[in-house]
Amino acid sequence: MKKEDTWFELDTAAKLYPAIMSPKQASVFRLSCTLTDPVDPEMLQTALYVTIQRYPSFNVRLKRGVFWNYFEPNTNHPTVSEETAYPCQMLDASKNNDFLFQVTWFGKRINLEIFHVIADATGGIEFLKTLVFYYLSLQGKVVATQGLIRTLETKIDPEETENSFVRYYDPKIVTSRAEEKAFHYSGSSLPFQHSRLIHGLISTEDLLDKVHAYHATVTEYLTAVLIKAYFNASESLIKSEDIVKISVPINLRAIFPSRTVRNFSFYMNIGEKYQQKDDRFESLLRKVSEQMKEQLQREKILARMNPNVSFEKNAAIRAVPLDVKLAVIRQVHQMIGEDLFTCSLSNIGVIGIPDSMRPFIARFDFGLSTSDKIPVNCSVCSYKGIVSITFSSSIKETTLEKEFFRFLAKDGLQVTIETSEG
Amino acid sequence: MKKCLECNVWVNTNAIRCPLCGVGLNQLGQSETTLLYPSYSKNRHGKRKMNFLAKIFFFISIAASLICFFVNVLTWNGLPWSLVVAGGIIISWLLVGLPLLKTMNLNFMLIDQMIGVQIYLYLIDRIFGNKGWSLNYVYPLLYVAVAIVIVLFVIIYRIAWHDYLITAVIMAVIGFYPLILIAFGVIDVLWPSYTAMMFAVLLICGLFIFGRDKLKKEIRKRMNL
Incomplete structure (x- = not known):
């Protein structure tokens, strides 16, 4: 088949993003890889040329059809540039050779910013790993994939570009997703299209010891700490009946096997009513753990994710012209979409890098974009014994971050802070 | 540390x-x-300047239209010439502003501009004597010109020519509008309209002979089938 004949439908989750994208709601995430040496932009550019061949679902432009958007192979070439803009801002494809991702570099760091429409963080990490692999190879470093990197030598499995939501769709398993509204945190906004990242670095070993002592997982522990931080940070704003809800993305590949690099994640909303400060952290953590275990059941996830697939499969809805669909999705999203959670906590876990590459890579970071209703988001990843917890924010106040990291410090963890504000 | x-x-x-x-x-x-991070002060100055320039022109456009409108009303002689001024300003935005935005498919832009210019010239025709030159000559001949340009794009930009296929189809359909005008007896000079329709028929023949498979695929894509 000729290149221009192939095209992709947007996957089930991606269909949302063209409707809601705006400078104030970028739906962009950033994966950064800090090397041990300064980045060579020309080599990075060459590595990107090679890498893009391996990921047809990244090598696309977004087009408007009659009923839905679709992807078409992008005949342009992606370019790398030095990082100058604030992190996780809206990607303007028309100024980016029509690409829906962007590779920038600063000092020793390579940043990959992705508009959520083409991939989720798990897909993005695969791309970044391949990019760094080729970059290091071009520099003459002796690196091997050890089965952890997708290169041009490994065949592109059609499964990698599939919409896995549809594969696991079962119209019989559905449930209502009605939920109580969540508390919303606010502050004084940073100027338009400004953002701030605060990274907190912790030793993975110390954190694991800590959470094991609580008989919890890392995500459970951090979610509970985040809820606690919200309680402490918003005492003047919050009412006793308010619920702080953390939206925790679930990587569905862990439950429903798939090799897709496109979107295949869902979320669970973990909530707790506002309590007084002196309440015990252990009981909060136990409640969070229970909620997570309950919501992570296979059937429960299917029942909540299937309505999305039914929505796109419904013939009557399909027949509605694209612009009407986008307008309706935008309205519904504005009215209820973001009302159900206070913020996200996305943990992509340990990033698997082959031993041969590890000496050249110092760190990975992961950041999310924000919106008017959700001005702060939290994201976590771990590599080489360091857990990087990133708060991205579009407000001036740092109270939430302060409460979060002070809690960790008080709980006996050594925290190192870095920020995008110098 | x-x-x-x-x-x-x-x-x-x-x-x-x-x-x-x-x-x-x-x-x-x-x-x-x-x-660790760039200092953000040197950010996107160029873009802001551009927007400011556009704002100035926008303000001048509105001011000019309003002033002409008031002068026209105050010195009314039965001729709404200020509409011609306002229309001219809108058309200039269409012709100059749209290409500067660079967000639109070139051919869709051409079609929009063609329709805009046609409406504007019809307005001028109506205001100044209603002689019918706009519908008789300008509409069909402008159509032929734009159709030729689009066909040239399809031929020249072979790589991305599926992008232009849909606009060629739209142009072919638009080409038959003189039928309506003839049916209602609005036009009296027929040869330019016949020329336009002949072009539309040729366009359809060309699409079928050269681009049938491509067109099928393109339509399937756009309809998400």
Whole structure:
């Protein structure tokens, strides 16, 4: 088949993003890889040329059809540039050779910013790993994939570009997703299209010891700490009946096997009513753990994710012209979409890098974009014994971050802070 | 490395205050931190200037239209010439502004501009004597010109020519509008309209002979089938 004949439908989750994208709601995430040496932009550019061949679902432009958007192979070439803009801002494809991702570099760091429409963080990490692999190879470093990197030598499995939501769709398993509204945190906004990242670095070993002592997982522990931080940070704003809800993305590949690099994640909303400060952290953590275990059941996830697939499969809805669909999705999203959670906590876990590459890579970071209703988001990843917890924010106040990291410090963890504000 | 004693955290920064609580940091050890993120001050100045320029032109456009409108009303002689001025300004925006935006498919832009110009010239025709030259000559001949340009695009930009297929189809359909005008007896000079329709028929023949498979695929894509 000729290149221009192939095209992709947007996957089930991606269909949302063209409707809601705006400078104030970028739906962009950033994966950064800090090397041990300064980045060579020309080599990075060459590595990107090679890498893009391996990921047809990244090598696309977004087009408007009659009923839905679709992807078409992008005949342009992606370019790398030095990082100058604030992190996780809206990607303007028309100024980016029509690409829906962007590779920038600063000092020793390579940043990959992705508009959520083409991939989720798990897909993005695969791309970044391949990019760094080729970059290091071009520099003459002796690196091997050890089965952890997708290169041009490994065949592109059609499964990698599939919409896995549809594969696991079962119209019989559905449930209502009605939920109580969540508390919303606010502050004084940073100027338009400004953002701030605060990274907190912790030793993975110390954190694991800590959470094991609580008989919890890392995500459970951090979610509970985040809820606690919200309680402490918003005492003047919050009412006793308010619920702080953390939206925790679930990587569905862990439950429903798939090799897709496109979107295949869902979320669970973990909530707790506002309590007084002196309440015990252990009981909060136990409640969070229970909620997570309950919501992570296979059937429960299917029942909540299937309505999305039914929505796109419904013939009557399909027949509605694209612009009407986008307008309706935008309205519904504005009215209820973001009302159900206070913020996200996305943990992509340990990033698997082959031993041969590890000496050249110092760190990975992961950041999310924000919106008017959700001005702060939290994201976590771990590599080489360091857990990087990133708060991205579009407000001036740092109270939430302060409460979060002070809690960790008080709980006996050594925290190192870095920020995008110098 | 520095330490904030209030927060009890280490801070890797050149700043003197804790990014979390704003209290002064304690320097422990000598290491200087390399810059972790770019300094954002030099950001996108060009774009803001461009917007400002556009704002100035927009303001001038509105001012000119309003002033002409008032002068026209105050010195009314039965001729609404200020509409011609306002229309001319809108058309200039269409012809100059749209290409500058660079967001639109070139051919869709051409079709929009063609329709805009046609409406404008019809307005002028109506205001100044209603002689019918716009419908008789300008409409069909402008159509033929734009159709030729689009066909040239399809031929020249072979790589992306599926992008232009749909516009060629739209042009072919538009080409038959003189039928309606003839049916209602609005036009009296027929040869330009026949020329336009002949072009539309040729366009359809060309699409079928050269681009049938492509067209099928393109339509399937756009309809998400």
